[in-house]
Amino acid sequence: MTPERFTRIDQMLQHRQTDLTVCMEKVHKLHNLAAIVRTCDAVGISEVHAIWDHPKMRLSGHTATGSQNWVQVKAHDSITDAIKVMKAQGMQVIATNLSDTAVDFRQIDYTKPTAILMGQEKDGITAEALALADQDVIIPMVGMCQSLNVSVATALMLYEAQRQRELAGMYQPKTDHIEKQERDRIMFEG
Amino acid sequence: MTPERFTRIDQMLQHRQTDLTVCMEKVHKLHNLAAIVRTCDAVGISEVHAIWDHPKMRLSGHTATGSQNWVQVKAHDSITDAIKVMKAQGMQVIATNLSDTAVDFRQIDYTKPTAILMGQEKDGITAEALALADQDVIIPMVGMCQSLNVSVATALMLYEAQRQRELAGMYQPKTDHIEKQERDRIMFEG
Ligand SMILES: C[S@@+](CC[C@H](N)C(=O)[O-])C[C@H]1O[C@@H](n2cnc3c(N)ncnc32)[C@H](O)[C@@H]1O
Numbered sequence: 016m017t018p019e020r021f022t023r024i025d026q027m028l029q030h031r032q033t034d035l036t037v038c039m040e041k042v043h044k045l046h047n048l049a050a051i052v053r054t055c056d057a058v059g060i061s062e063v064h065a066i067w068d069h070p071k072m073r074l075s076g077h078t079a080t081g082s083q084n085w086v087q088v089k090a091h092d093s094i095t096d097a098i099k100v101m102k103a104q105g106m107q108v109i110a111t112n113l114s115d116t117a118v119d120f121r122q123i124d125y126t127k128p129t130a131i132l133m134g135q136e137k138d139g140i141t142a143e144a145l146a147l148a149d150q151d152v153i154i155p156m157v158g159m160c161q162s163l164n165v166s167v168a169t170a171l172m173l174y175e176a177q178r179q180r181e182l183a184g185m186y187q188p189k190t191d192h193i194e195k196q197e198r199d200r201i202m203f204e205g
Numbered sequence: 206m207t208p209e210r211f212t213r214i215d216q217m218l219q220h221r222q223t224d225l226t227v228c229m230e231k232v233h234k235l236h237n238l239a240a241i242v243r244t245c246d247a248v249g250i251s252e253v254h255a256i257w258d259h260p261k262m263r264l265s266g267h268t269a270t271g272s273q274n275w276v277q278v279k280a281h282d283s284i285t286d287a288i289k290v291m292k293a294q295g296m297q298v299i300a301t302n303l304s305d306t307a308v309d310f311r312q313i314d315y316t317k318p319t320a321i322l323m324g325q326e327k328d329g330i331t332a333e334a335l336a337l338a339d340q341d342v343i344i345p346m347v348g349m350c351q352s353l354n355v356s357v358a359t360a361l362m363l364y365e366a367q368r369q370r371e372l373a374g375m376y377q378p379k380t381d382h383i384e385k386q387e388r389d390r391i392m393f394e395g
């Protein structure tokens with residue numbers, strides 16, 4: 016590894032937001048998956064969660080998005096399993112959903128440990144997932160289309176979190192938030 | 206037309222931001238074009254600009270995105286032509302570009318009449334376009350990827366504009382900003 020590359024990876028690790036994540040419920044278009052994982056990388060997310068209908072997706076999902084291993088995609092058998100894992104990590108679970116109970120997405124405090132649920136391209140988030148989430152949020156729209164593209168909606172959520180966390184000083188370089196073992200894995204495999 | 210539909214379109218027109226637009230320089234993937242136009246609709250943009258390399262794209266671009274005619278896609282022969290049109294409308298021209306002279310995208314005042322330039326998936330914005338733009342802006346990234354997906358970057362720009370304009374009261378319902386002729390066209394053709 017060149018010194019430049021070492022510095023680059025080191026920098027990246029120093030800005031990682033280990034208490035922020037995304038959970039994709041049956042998002043299945045590869046270009047959406049790829050764009051979402053790329054945005055996660057950009058705001059410093061190291062691990063995202065996914066539930067896929069077909070076992071095949073797990074594989075192609077990984078290929079499309081995780082090829083460089085910068086962002087780990089963790090597949091779960093069910094949304095219940097995924098939410099259990101995220102709640103065990105102390106995260107509030109925010110569902111992006113076009114419902115009457117949804118609040119404006121900018122009203123949430125994303126400096127708290129947070130998992131953001133994103134729904135399937137056509138059907139959105141399942142009732143099961145909504146029942147388990149702490150709060151529904153909506154991104155305001157004034158046009159004729161019913162919804163935004165899912166990778167666009169994910170990015171808007173994540174950069175609102177980035178904005179709040181930046182203001183709160185949470186993007187100051189850190190070294191103690193990633194365990195040595197994980198750090199070495201990334202340095203070696205990257 | 207049902208009364209519900211009439212009300213819906215009327216509402217949409219009342220929130221349109223006629224002095225905000227996007228110019229896509231050779232963006233060519235259809236799913237990106239579609240996502241961009243959908244986001245434009247969501248923040249109330251009525252007209253976007255595009256420059257395409259191949260005459261064919263004009264057609265497919267229109268099909269993918271403009272089928273409902275809510276957002277007009279105006280094709281130009283060159284970026285110089287496009288920028289001339291936008292500047293004649295009194296707009297500041299903001300180029301999204303990963304350069305050293307770029308400022309953070311949130312530092313711009315988007316309550317002014319504004320055109321946002323977006324670059325091609327692989328090559329970004331041309332030197333020609335950059336020379337004509339008033340300011341380069343960058344969306345901060347702390348990961349390993351070099352850039353964001355173009356439809357994601359467009360959405361982040363537009364929702365920063367939406368946030369500022371909302372705060373400035375620019376999403377209050379209006380009726381005098383769209384000419385009767387244009388209004389009737391939309392009501393009829395929609
Ligand atoms: C294309 S939308 C699905 C629309 C689906 N028909 C519904 O009603 O939920 C795919 C996903 O993008 C997210 N999304 C899209 N637009 C959104 C908005 N305006 N607010 C919040 N989330 C949105 C949600 O996660 C949604 O499940």
Ligand SMILES: C[S@@+](CC[C@H](N)C(=O)[O-])C[C@H]1O[C@@H](n2cnc3c(N)ncnc32)[C@H](O)[C@@H]1O
Nearest residue numbers: 301302323324328329330343344352353355358
């Ligand atoms: C995939 S990028 C092109 C990258 C190209 N290699 C370059 O260096 O410009 C496509 C377009 O998305 C926009 N974009 C992507 N990431 C951006 C960022 N972090 N800041 C500003 N614009 C960005 C720009 O309009 C860019 O031209």
